[in-house]
Amino acid sequence: MTRAAPNIVLLVGIVLLACAAATRPDWHWRLPPGWTPPPVPADNPMSATKIALGRRLFYNADLSIDGSMACATCHEQHHGFSDGNATHSGVHGEPGRRNVPALANVAWMPSLTWGDPRVRTLEAQLLIPIAGTHPVEMGMNGHEDEIAERLGTDDCYRRMFRAAFPARDGAIDMTTVADALAAFERTLISDHAPYDAWRAGDAAALSPLARRGARLFFGPAGCAECHAGPNFSDGAFHAIAPAQSHAADRGLGEITGRASDDGRFRTPGLRNVALSAPYLHDGSAPTLRDAIKAHGEVARVPENDLPALTAFLAGLTDPRFVQDTRFSLPDYACGKRL
């Protein structure tokens, strides 16, 4: 054994401990065969109490400056946790900038906005709508402490924070709020679409037209080159149309400063996509047909293939996910009806 060996053993031990800490015994991932658990930050392990707290916070409009907007205001369950608008106005009516992304299986996404690859954890992303200014969404920039004040007046919330964050003495602050919300959002798992049954061997789960669409999607249409993997996103940033000079939204180019990145946006996942119209980063495509046709730079789909492709995409709708009461507005907290 070399002198380095003990250090390696120690390092491996630390890594294993960190991984173990990321999932507490009271929380177990229930995933389809072949799915691996999503990455979870070692300092924010999953727990049932934290998820319950995050779920309640997700629907709490006290996370916005005037109490009018919750996360759920834009991320509506019946839209696959997106909404039905091109963009969503901010808390004071500020114009929205980008289409609200759906949240199904968001735990597996390697980055979490349309145009910024630096945002790699839900804990970091959550602060953008809550306190961001480009654009203003929930309007809490400079008022973050008010969230703790509001939640701290509620005895039930104090108990929930203590249960969820015992190592932090139940602290109510932006860190614990973000950690709880992130834990809840990691549970938003959609894996019961007809497509999943079809993948598992039930050939009849998709209609003949949808099966033809699947062949196109994974074959000549080339969709799966970017809409890849179980969540139909490669996590990379692509341009599907030539970048427009003076475009209001440069996409990735806004972050990198490179003109060659202008017009590049992260590939969105497609689970429950039929429920989340309109489409594209700016919501400019009202229908799935429009969205497919907007990919002219990367995939020219013949008009007569569009019905099959849209039928296949409809097969990604998971009815159980959009009705699952574990994800909906909670009716009870601390044993009392809300």
Add this chain to the structure above:
Amino acid sequence: MKQFLTAVLLLSAPAAATAQEGPAPCTASAPASLPANLSGWAHPVAVTAARDTAGAGRVTLLPGRGAAVTLSPTPRVDYPVRPEHPGGTVSRGGVLSFDVTSPGDYRIASSSSAWIEVARGGKTIPSTAHGHGPACSGIMKMVDFKLVLGRYLLEVAGNGQPTISLMVVRMP
């Protein structure tokens, strides 16, 4: 005419959805001229929304007539049906009523993006469409419902300001 078309460009909405829409862009210096069925918006009566079902029976909106509604702090409102988007403790809300004397399509026009629910018999009525008002009209959003004869409760939740303008409109 263009403004009127904006008003009627409502999106079909799934059950119970009253999703918000951004306000129509306003570039004009003068207020919009409203279509006839929204003309009552310009001359609102002042009312104070109730905090519960019993009180709502005494605060009745007349279809076709605008109302400048004073709301209460959300924690003091006891909604007959819990709103799908309840609003934070710092928001405002309230309950009103209105009577449907001829069945058909009704529209609720609102000056803000507050959550709007129409309820009856302990249940909310699914909306049929939603959209925004004419540019520069002060109407931020409009939600449509198909209603039969009877009295309905109008729940307003999660308003960011102490007041809101509302109008119930019988659609042709």
